[in-house]
Amino acid sequence: MSTEAIDLNSVVTLVIQHKVRGGSLPKYESWLRKAVKAARLQPGHLGVNVIRPDGGGVTFTTVVRFAQAAQLQAWIDSAERAVLIEEVQPLLEEGDHPLVHDDAEFWFTPVDTLQPPRWKQACVTFLVILPLALLVPLLWQPLFRLLPWLGGYVPSNAVITASIVLLVVYLFMPPVTRFFAGWLSQR
Structure with missing residues (x-):
């Protein structure tokens, strides 16, 4: 890429x-x-x-x-x-x-399959996002200290949120949903 x-x-x-x-x-x-x-x-x-x-x-x-x-x-x-x-x-x-x-x-919804209950989707999403929400801000702190304008409320939240979204969509959610596929498909 x-x-x-x-x-x-x-x-x-x-x-x-x-x-x-x-x-x-x-x-x-x-x-x-x-x-x-x-x-x-x-x-x-x-x-x-x-x-x-x-x-x-x-x-x-x-x-x-x-x-x-x-x-x-x-x-x-x-x-x-x-x-x-x-x-x-x-x-x-x-x-x-x-x-x-x-x-x-x-x-969560492959073609021609039933969608898992929303509460299960919420649980899996929570399990993926919580650790990132705790870790990602800490990883950005050194840069925010170095560049105070980037550490402001809006810019820092934009950078942190974008980082979490990209990590969730491209890195973590696909393998996590595969891992929980059996549980997600149970009714």
Whole structure:
């Protein structure tokens, strides 16, 4: 990923669900590693998360984030992805149906699944944000002392809030929701 600033309003997410045919799981896993590696090499790529099926399930959900819609569209339309999709088709029951989302709605609600109860979403979010809310301000304190104008009420809160939001969205929430997936899906 480049060091240039990312406009969070332009970040887009590609959500792909694949229902794998019986007996094709090892081949699909091998193909998935290859596809994830290829996606990571694309311009504007921000991350990939794979949500594996629970228990004996066969539906994999792959979430790919790009910095801009044009970069995502270039990946969707690429010859490389077309070859990958052609390779995987025999392993799938219902084909490849990518969906594009332009917001963070995918945190808790993968396509075609029931949304966890809001109280569970709140608990997981609290568990992620609380440690960050305690730690991030302490990490910024040396810079705030060095640059008093940045340590003012509004600038310091803007910097701290932006840091927490970026850490939650891009670093912590995806693995935490995977970790709690079983609990989140229980009714």
